[in-house]
Amino acid sequence: MRITVLGSAREIGRSAILVEDRGAHILLDYGVLVSNGRKKDPEFPLHVRPRDVDAVIVTHAHLDHSGATPLFEVAGPETSIYATRPTIQLSELLLHDLVKISGERLPFTDYEVDMFARNAVEVGYRDPKRIDDLTFSLVDAGHIPGSAMIYLDGSRSILYTGDMNRRETGLLKGYDTDLPETDVVIMESTYSQTDHPAREAEERAFVEFVEEVVEREGTLLVPAFAVGRAQEAALALWRHRFPYPIYMDGMALTANSILLSNPEYLKDHQGLEKALDSVEYVRSWRVRKRIVNEPCVIISPAGMLVGGASVFYSKAVGGDENNGIAIVAYQAPETPGRKLLDEGVLDERSKRRARAEVRRFDLSSHSGRTELLDFVTEDVKGDPLVVLVHGEEEPMLKFADELGEKGLSVVAPSLGETIEV
Numbered sequence: 116m117r118i119t120v121l122g123s124a125r126e127i128g129r130s131a132i133l134v135e136d137r138g139a140h141i142l143l144d145y146g147v148l149v150s151n152g153r154k155k156d157p158e159f160p161l162h163v164r165p166r167d168v169d170a171v172i173v174t175h176a177h178l179d180h181s182g183a184t185p186l187f188e189v190a191g192p193e194t195s196i197y198a199t200r201p202t203i204q205l206s207e208l209l210l211h212d213l214v215k216i217s218g219e220r221l222p223f224t225d226y227e228v229d230m231f232a233r234n235a236v237e238v239g240y241r242d243p244k245r246i247d248d249l250t251f252s253l254v255d256a257g258h259i260p261g262s263a264m265i266y267l268d269g270s271r272s273i274l275y276t277g278d279m280n281r282r283e284t285g286l287l288k289g290y291d292t293d294l295p296e297t298d299v300v301i302m303e304s305t306y307s308q309t310d311h312p313a314r315e316a317e318e319r320a321f322v323e324f325v326e327e328v329v330e331r332e333g334t335l336l337v338p339a340f341a342v343g344r345a346q347e348a349a350l351a352l353w354r355h356r357f358p359y360p361i362y363m364d365g366m367a368l369t370a371n372s373i374l375l376s377n378p379e380y381l382k383d384h385q386g387l388e389k390a391l392d393s394v395e396y397v398r399s400w401r402v403r404k405r406i407v408n409e410p411c412v413i414i415s416p417a418g419m420l421v422g423g424a425s426v427f428y429s430k431a432v433g434g435d436e437n438n439g440i441a442i443v444a445y446q447a448p449e450t451p452g453r454k455l456l457d458e459g460v461l462d463e464r465s466k467r468r469a470r471a472e473v474r475r476f477d478l479s480s481h482s483g484r485t486e487l488l489d490f491v492t493e494d495v496k497g498d499p500l501v502v503l504v505h506g507e508e509e510p511m512l513k514f515a516d517e518l519g520e521k522g523l524s525v526v527a528p529s530l531g532e533t534i535e536v
């Protein structure tokens with residue numbers, strides 16, 4: 116069995132792992148790197164000829180895992196694509212948005228995205244499927260609704276985590292710890308050197324800040340990813356009985372209806388339904404322009420202020436010191452969200468500075484350092500080779516050393532590197 120890392124090697128983004136075994140070629144994820152702002156071209160994984168690939172298995176809808184999959188529809192649907200139902204539906208939503216934002220700079224169009232959604236094969240958790248002489252099954256990864264780890268069994272066995280979260284959140288229970296014994300573990304290591312604060316306390320601090328701003332008659336903006344974080348923010352407010360108006364805008368609204376139509380992929384379907392019932396949906400510019408002058412909270416994509424209605428909101432809300440902006444997601448380098456957080460810059464062109472109170476809350480949907488260590492030392496069965504991916508280089512190499520000191524066999528491959536097992 117040969118494992119080649121075509122993307123997410125010592126970096127976060129464009130996840131792509133090629134597995135060759137018993138004559139079959141299977142890709143685990145095929146994502147893009149879009150986080151460097153809308154002006155830059157999305158970066159793709161290393162090339163592989165679509166007709167050489169028998170199947171692509173997608174762990175979850177985030178574009179850094181799903182964003183390059185429509186490439187397999189350009190030449191016609193010869194490659195099978197497998198994912199859970201929410202992953203297919205949410206990927207379709209996010210891919211159409213990618214086409215809208217990056218249009219001509221992409222090697223595919225809305226047509227290929229439609230084909231992707233039509234041809235992708237739905238797979239449930241723990242429902243084994245065959246690809247030639249290999250079998251695979253998906254295990255709940257606890258990261259966003261529909262997210263999965265992939266267990267692939269051939270001449271050797273692999274567990275690929277995709278993005279995973281061990282801790283319970285408002286939306287999900289955390290990953291399924293009943294994992295199969297395996298020869299190789301390919302694991303994400305995003306937060307290998309950082310622990311997240313206690314979730315409950317962080318959510319409480321978030322709600323308190325929101326309340327404080329609204330009670331002083333201010334408007335509070337929560338820029339949030341459409342899938343996952345927007346709903347987590349709404350759930351946190353609902354659970355703490357937040358008494359003021361909550362608005363939600365943009366792609367998050369479509370994501371809401373996809374999530375609610377997949378109740379078996381949620382921890383508490385009714386809870387989410389109730390939380391979203393207490394939210395008012397924004398669908399017109401008339402309402403957008405009105406609510407930025409109201410004491411209320413506005414949850415809107417994009418999470419890093421790259422495109423979406425949150426660009427309008429941040430400029431409208433950010434200039435007034437009475438208002439607030441709660442950053443609840445990771446802000447990639449170079450994005451407007453990162454510039455706002457680090458430098459207080461509201462508008463790059465005019466260099467206008469934010470006067471609103473900007474605060475950051477860690478509502479991460481990834482495992483932190485402690486959980487990653489628990490994953491390799493407690494949850495993983497057998498004595499597998501550990502392959503680190505999806506992390507920045509420096510912390511990843513440090514984590515590799517630490518795991519090595521614990522007696523584990525570990526590698527942190529570079530881009531294009533092949534591991535033979």
Ligand SMILES: [Zn+2]
Nearest residue numbers: 175177258278
């Ligand atoms: Zn993700």
